[in-house]
Amino acid sequence: MGKTLAEKVWAEHVVRRGDDGAPDLLYIDLHLVHEVTSPQAFEGLRLAGRKVRRPDLTIATEDHNTPTLDIDLPIADVTSRTQIETLRRNAAEFGVRIHSLGDADQGIVHQVGPQLGLTQPGMTVVCGDSHTSTHGAFGALAFGIGTSEVEHVLATQTLPLAPFKTMAINVEGQLPPGTTSKDIILAIIAKIGTGGGQGYVLEYRGEAIRALSMEARMTICNMSIEAGARAGMIAPDETTFAYLKGRPHAPEGADWDAAVEHWRTLRTDDDAVFDAEVTLRASDLEPFVTWGTNPGQGLPISASVPVPEEIADENERVAAERAIEYMGLVPGTPLKEIPVDTVFIGSCTNGRIEDLRSVAKVFQGRRKADNVRVLVVPASARVRLQAEAEGLDRIFLEFGAEWRNAGCSMCLGMNPDQLAPGERAASTSNRNFEGRQGKGGRTHLVSPLVAAATAIRGTLSSVADLAADDPSFADLDVAELDGSPLVPLDPRVPMQV
Amino acid sequence: MEKFTTHTGVGVPLRRSNVDTDQIIPAVYLKRVTRTGFEDALFAAWRGDPDFVLNQDAYRSGSVLVAGPDFGTGSSREHAVWALKDYGFRAVLSARFADIFRGNSGKQGLLAAQLAQEDIELIWKVLESAPGTEVTVDLESRTVTCGDVVAPFQVDDYTRWRLMEGLDDIGLTLGHEEDIAEFERSRPSYKPTTLPAKHLPTVEVRAARPIALPIQPVSR
Ligand code: SF4
Numbered sequence: 001m002g003k004t005l006a007e008k009v010w011a012e013h014v015v016r017r018g019d020d021g022a023p024d025l026l027y028i029d030l031h032l033v034h035e036v037t038s039p040q041a042f043e044g045l046r047l048a049g050r051k052v053r054r055p056d057l058t059i060a061t062e063d064h065n066t067p068t069l070d071i072d073l074p075i076a077d078v079t080s081r082t083q084i085e086t087l088r089r090n091a092a093e094f095g096v097r098i099h100s101l102g103d104a105d106q107g108i109v110h111q112v113g114p115q116l117g118l119t120q121p122g123m124t125v126v127c128g129d130s131h132t133s134t135h136g137a138f139g140a141l142a143f144g145i146g147t148s149e150v151e152h153v154l155a156t157q158t159l160p161l162a163p164f165k166t167m168a169i170n171v172e173g174q175l176p177p178g179t180t181s182k183d184i185i186l187a188i189i190a191k192i193g194t195g196g197g198q199g200y201v202l203e204y205r206g207e208a209i210r211a212l213s214m215e216a217r218m219t220i221c222n223m224s225i226e227a228g229a230r231a232g233m234i235a236p237d238e239t240t241f242a243y244l245k246g247r248p249h250a251p252e253g254a255d256w257d258a259a260v261e262h263w264r265t266l267r268t269d270d271d272a273v274f275d276a277e278v279t280l281r282a283s284d285l286e287p288f289v290t291w292g293t294n295p296g297q298g299l300p301i302s303a304s305v306p307v308p309e310e311i312a313d314e315n316e317r318v319a320a321e322r323a324i325e326y327m328g329l330v331p332g333t334p335l336k337e338i339p340v341d342t343v344f345i346g347s348c349t350n351g352r353i354e355d356l357r358s359v360a361k362v363f364q365g366r367r368k369a370d371n372v373r374v375l376v377v378p379a380s381a382r383v384r385l386q387a388e389a390e391g392l393d394r395i396f397l398e399f400g401a402e403w404r405n406a407g408c409s410m411c412l413g414m415n416p417d418q419l420a421p422g423e424r425a426a427s428t429s430n431r432n433f434e435g436r437q438g439k440g441g442r443t444h445l446v447s448p449l450v451a452a453a454t455a456i457r458g459t460l461s462s463v464a465d466l467a468a469d470d471p472s473f474a475d476l477d478v479a480e481l482d483g484s485p486l487v488p489l490d491p492r493v494p495m496q497v
Numbered sequence: 498m499e500k501f502t503t504h505t506g507v508g509v510p511l512r513r514s515n516v517d518t519d520q521i522i523p524a525v526y527l528k529r530v531t532r533t534g535f536e537d538a539l540f541a542a543w544r545g546d547p548d549f550v551l552n553q554d555a556y557r558s559g560s561v562l563v564a565g566p567d568f569g570t571g572s573s574r575e576h577a578v579w580a581l582k583d584y585g586f587r588a589v590l591s592a593r594f595a596d597i598f599r600g601n602s603g604k605q606g607l608l609a610a611q612l613a614q615e616d617i618e619l620i621w622k623v624l625e626s627a628p629g630t631e632v633t634v635d636l637e638s639r640t641v642t643c644g645d646v647v648a649p650f651q652v653d654d655y656t657r658w659r660l661m662e663g664l665d666d667i668g669l670t671l672g673h674e675e676d677i678a679e680f681e682r683s684r685p686s687y688k689p690t691t692l693p694a695k696h697l698p699t700v701e702v703r704a705a706r707p708i709a710l711p712i713q714p715v716s717r
Contacts, residue, residue, distance in 0.1 A: 015673070015676050015677055015680045016673055016676050022655075025670060025673060025676070025677075027677070027680050027681075027684075029688060029689075030689070030691075039530035039531070039532075040530070040531070040532040040575075040579075043530075043531055043532035043533070044532050047532060047533070048667070050667070053677075055691075055692060056690040056691055056692040057690060057691060058691060059691040068705060069704070069705050069706060069707050070704055070705075070706065070707075071702075071704045071705070072704045073704075079528045082530055083528075083530055086530045097691050097692055097694050102702055102704075103699075103702070104696070104697070104699050104700050104701075104702055105696060105697075106702075116695075116696075117689065118689050118691060120688075120689060123688070146573070146575065147575060148575055148601070148604050148605075148666070151667065152666055152667050152670065155667045155670075155671070156667060156670045156671060156677065157677065157681075158670055158677055160666065160670065248695035248696055248697060249689040249690075249691075249695055250689075251687040251689070255686060255687040256687070258685065258686075258687050259685075259687040262685070262687075381702045382697065384702065385700050385702065397708075402705075402708060403705060404705045405702070405704065405705045
């Protein structure tokens with residue numbers, strides 16, 4: 001019997017098979033480190049007198065706590081400053097490469113790996129952060145780990161791991177214009193539930209997935225964890241190879257050829273069997289938004305806030321009631337009538353250059369709704385530089401948005417970018433848990449295009465809605481709202497992120 | 498990790514069930530960056546109460562916690578185990594532990610010993626009638642002795658073996674260092690390394706500043 005992609009990558013990394021029931025020992029190709037989950041791991045090494053086994057397979061960046069304003073000034077928040085300074089000290093002491101605030105390669109850890117070309121097909125990638133699943137877009141087996149495991153990987157470059165199950169998620173057909181990979185993943189989570197992926201590695205397959213760019217694939221894999229999965233993967237193909245070619249750490253010359261030859265074998269065999277399978281028709285999708293307090297509580301944007309009494313399942317009804325109360329919503333309200341206070345465009349889900357480009361296409365020559373604050377936070381400093389080279393920053397500023405430095409920012413509000421109690425946001429991030437973006441804050445998860453349209457209309461909106469109430473949008477070609485460059489690149493900036 | 502074969506220390510009766518990890522260590526302490534020094538955070542919410550068991554002189558130096566059932570439920574924070582260890586506990590006895598807590602304990606060398614609730618009750622009586630009584634936890638024979646009470650406890654074979662050998666997960670893995678080194682020799686040369694660092698051209702990153710949003714008319 002054939003093997004699935006995930007099983008192949010697993011098999012290539014087994015250092016030692018566990019005997020009767022004991023976990024396999026798996027080799028880790030790349031370990032990403034950030035300031036929040038690493039301090040105790042380094043301290044543990046120090047207490048035990050151990051070293052980092054492979055500093056050359058480890059890389060650190062500052063992202064969760066970093067301010068997005070005034071990054072050249074000392075960080076005001078004491079806890080944040082301590083965590084960041086601790087990471088810098090640890091990196092220096094243990095010889096780990098670090099990209100600190102102000103460095104062109106600083107940014108959200110899940111953007112930094114791919115943009116440097118460090119994330120490659122068939123690798124095992126770990127990080128003390130659940131959204132490590134992002135890297136699965138390259139056909140890597142990538143998952144988040146706890147602090148003890150961070151220490152384990154630092155000391156041994158391996159992890160004892162129990163095997164997982166595999167689930168195929170087939171997304172057939174073509175995405176309609178105005179819908180994005182974010183809508184695919186929100187629809188998948190709404191379908192299988194926030195626990196539906198538990199114990200599984202998901203493999204996204206099908207025509208709609210193959211048609212996506214690397215960045216769009218990263219958005220999907222990023223949110224695998226929101227379905228409860230260990231990891232999400234997409235088999236590498238020409239799109240993957242084209243993205244990697246020429247990046248700083250991509251293989252070169254004969255190495256490149258050898259690598260690509262191997263990468264081509266990294267696909268699920270035709271006769272392989274998944275433990276579970278789910279199918280979704282992309283052509284049925286429309287932009288998706290969440291109305292509740294977990295990422296599974298989402299609906300197409302043309303729907304209305306659910307009426308709890310109509311929900312048959314007792315648990316779901318109670319959860320819906322609670323969520324609707326927290327979110328300050330009235331059952332039955334059309335989603336498109338919900339006004340928002342803040343639009344957040346950023347995070348490791350949707351803070352990449354293609355996301356910014358498609359938002360800029362909607363924003364260009366327009367102004368935001370008066371009552372809305374709009375925050376645009378690139379995923380990394382490189383993304384910021386690239387956007388500035390393309391002139392996107394001017395579009396954002398003229399639109400009335402704030403253009404910030406890179407980091408996690410309002411995705412989790414560990415820095416000053418937070419929602420005030422009761423404030424409502426349309427956010428391109430990945431979690432809408434109670435208080436995630438600030439105590440008492442209310443989050444609707446959306447795609448970048450929905451975020452952009454919402455910033456203009458002031459209520460949750462799709463780009464198709466724009467033309468309905470403003471004829472000047474009639475020439476906005478929804479089909480062209482993809483992540484391709486808005487303006488020709490400045491040839492003096494030899495950069496590709 | 499220190500080897501654990503037998504331990505004798507003052508027993509602390511904690512007559513509460515469902516002690517979750519938020520009670521063991523409240524979330525505010527999770528912001529710390531250190532691995533040690535969590536002793537003050539242990540049971541922080543209860544430590545202000547003069548009647549709380551650890552505030553009584555006889556129990557203050559305790560190292561064997563005797564707790565009610567369902568100990569360590571709730572969030573998976575490893576800090577709960579660090580706090581218990583930093584305070585000086587070597588073993589926790591309970592009729593039932595949350596799985597994640599038990600797993601984390603095993604990793605950190607804290608013995609989570611599972612006893613029958615009747616035996617816990619008997620030990621509580623001894624400890625409460627004669628505060629400061631020592632409890633002996635013998636991992637070799639899997640028995641707890643406290644005054645006249647001798648009770649068996651359960652701990653899985655793998656964890657017991659690791660505790661007795663003083664092996665943490667990392668130590669155990671490092672025991673297979675030869676296998677790891679061998680695996681490393683066979684890794685293909687095209688696999689990336691982070692060092693020496695390769696970059697795109699360095700470009701200066703200008704700091705974004707707070708902006709007073711200029712309200713300008715824009716052609717629509
Ligand atoms: S952007 Fe959000 S989800 Fe991504 S790593 Fe940062 S905090 Fe986590």
